[in-house]
Amino acid sequence: MSTTIITAGYIVIGDEILSGRTKDKNIGFLASYLTDLGIDLCEVRVVPDVEQKIVEAINALRSEYTYVFTSGGIGPTHDDITADAVAKAFGVSIDLDPRAYQLLLDYYGEGNFNVSRQRMARIPAGADLIENTVSIAPGFRLENVHVMAGVPQIMQAMVLAITPTLKTGQKMLSVTIDAPLAESSIATELGKIQENFPQTSIGSYPHSKDGKFSTQVVVRSRANDVLEQASEAVRAAVEAAKTKFL
Amino acid sequence: MSTTIITAGYIVIGDEILSGRTKDKNIGFLASYLTDLGIDLCEVRVVPDVEQKIVEAINALRSEYTYVFTSGGIGPTHDDITADAVAKAFGVSIDLDPRAYQLLLDYYGEGNFNVSRQRMARIPAGADLIENTVSIAPGFRLENVHVMAGVPQIMQAMVLAITPTLKTGQKMLSVTIDAPLAESSIATELGKIQENFPQTSIGSYPHSKDGKFSTQVVVRSRANDVLEQASEAVRAAVEAAKTKFL
Numbered sequence: 001m002s003t004t005i006i007t008a009g010y011i012v013i014g015d016e017i018l019s020g021r022t023k024d025k026n027i028g029f030l031a032s033y034l035t036d037l038g039i040d041l042c043e044v045r046v047v048p049d050v051e052q053k054i055v056e057a058i059n060a061l062r063s064e065y066t067y068v069f070t071s072g073g074i075g076p077t078h079d080d081i082t083a084d085a086v087a088k089a090f091g092v093s094i095d096l097d098p099r100a101y102q103l104l105l106d107y108y109g110e111g112n113f114n115v116s117r118q119r120m121a122r123i124p125a126g127a128d129l130i131e132n133t134v135s136i137a138p139g140f141r142l143e144n145v146h147v148m149a150g151v152p153q154i155m156q157a158m159v160l161a162i163t164p165t166l167k168t169g170q171k172m173l174s175v176t177i178d179a180p181l182a183e184s185s186i187a188t189e190l191g192k193i194q195e196n197f198p199q200t201s202i203g204s205y206p207h208s209k210d211g212k213f214s215t216q217v218v219v220r221s222r223a224n225d226v227l228e229q230a231s232e233a234v235r236a237a238v239e240a241a242k243t244k245f246l
Numbered sequence: 247m248s249t250t251i252i253t254a255g256y257i258v259i260g261d262e263i264l265s266g267r268t269k270d271k272n273i274g275f276l277a278s279y280l281t282d283l284g285i286d287l288c289e290v291r292v293v294p295d296v297e298q299k300i301v302e303a304i305n306a307l308r309s310e311y312t313y314v315f316t317s318g319g320i321g322p323t324h325d326d327i328t329a330d331a332v333a334k335a336f337g338v339s340i341d342l343d344p345r346a347y348q349l350l351l352d353y354y355g356e357g358n359f360n361v362s363r364q365r366m367a368r369i370p371a372g373a374d375l376i377e378n379t380v381s382i383a384p385g386f387r388l389e390n391v392h393v394m395a396g397v398p399q400i401m402q403a404m405v406l407a408i409t410p411t412l413k414t415g416q417k418m419l420s421v422t423i424d425a426p427l428a429e430s431s432i433a434t435e436l437g438k439i440q441e442n443f444p445q446t447s448i449g450s451y452p453h454s455k456d457g458k459f460s461t462q463v464v465v466r467s468r469a470n471d472v473l474e475q476a477s478e479a480v481r482a483a484v485e486a487a488k489t490k491f492l
Contacts, residue, residue, distance in 0.1 A: 012290075015447065015449055015466075016449055016451055016464070017273070017277065017290075018277055018286075018287045018288065018289075018290070019277060019278075019281050019287070019418070019420075019466070020274060020275075020276075020277030020278030020279070020280075020281050020287075021420075021449075021451075021464060022451065023274035024270075024273060024274065027263070027270060027273075027292070028266060028269035028270065029266075030266075031263065031264055031265060031266030032265075032266030033266070034266075035265050035266050040264075041264045041265070041266075042264065042294060043264075043291065043292065043293055043294070043299070044258075044263075044264070044290075044291065044292035045289065045290065045291050045292075046273070046289065046290035046291075047289055048288060048289070049449070053289070075429055075430075075433075075450065075452060076429060076430040076433040077429055077433040077436055077437065077450040078433070078436060078437035078440050078441075078448070079440075079447075079448065079449050079450060108430075114430070114433075114434060115434055116430050116433030116434045116437070117430045117433075119433070120430070134454070135454070135459070151452060151453060151454070153454060172265070174265075174267075183321055183322060183323055184321075184322040184354075184360070184362050184363045184366070187321075187322040187323040187324070187360075187362030187363075187365070188360060188361055188362045190323055190324060191323065191324035191362070194324050194325075195324075201261065201325075202324070202325065203261055203262055203295070203325050204321070204323040204325060205262055205267075205268065206321060206397060207397060208380070208381070208397070208399065213381070218262070218267060220261075220265070
């Protein structure tokens, strides 16, 4: 089994997320999907439809992570500037791409393939297309950057389309332990267990319902045996705390 | 009426968002809330529970925007490292804060105020406390950075608590126009209207239901008269496109 760690950054592009008009659904989807694949999502940025901001984010993340994913801003309208921003970030030219042009021409037909629709065939030089099974207009991959649509249904179809091309690492495994306690009741013990099991990452997530606090403890590790040992230690700590505090 | 533009950056801190375990609810809330107040949310970053990453994000955003908001990582457990990261970002010391200590001591009582709970009284030097009406442990503000809890109910209570202290700018107004058309049917016209009304920001948001595409056009501006003129032009373009394409 590979012990390589594959990392990713994700850039959500769009004024509509930052204004609150559209509630993002893509971050949660991609985070879960990549975790299941064995790719660690390490950072997300949400940036506006401003070329300089998109360029900065792409260049910051593409040098830092194995993969970068973007969504949003590849449609036919004037505010769709992602393809141009990607070309600028990489310092390559951008023009109508014959492959994308043909796909869109076949879809719309000669009479309806207007200038705006042709805009969706603008692809940076050197990029591979990403198939769009929902509405044809393709995304693209340039080096390690994957550029996808923002509409969740299309974004998800594009993620499925690129999945076979992605390297994946050793999967992060996790065990969740429910504790019917405020997290401060078990915090000291959890800290000790974390110290004893440095190969794990132990997270503590409080929530409240009807004024009563409880906690989910999530133990994560790439090594199954260590995961089991640390989880057992957490379970014992939770039982001891229940005896003390309940 | 003020014509000042007040900007904000938001940092979501937590491995649980990046792993997909927890689906973020705070970005959409804060985006809508700040828009309603007259503060422009310009960027969001989601970073892991890694001190260096938190420090970098705070320092990148606090020099760029009027305000920075953070949520997550201020609880009692070992993975709650936000307060220490903020102190490091500002180069100030951090210790038990007498005000926060007293609040928590009163709440838990002497016998139950253990070392983990005392951890929640660690506040960087020079910070003001942010009231937590839900579970007492306070957030804090240091210069333009507001540090809040990640649990949505508590985060929202803290946002309400700081609202009277925030400067607000001239509100971004918006008009939404529904078009029962694919956005590529109106894209060329929208581009022209955007050029004619540079004081507005015109966004086009496609969605699909049962295989049928439609589009919401959102016109935004701080000037009401310009907003009305541009919106009227969009309505006329949509009507013309309906005649042509439907």
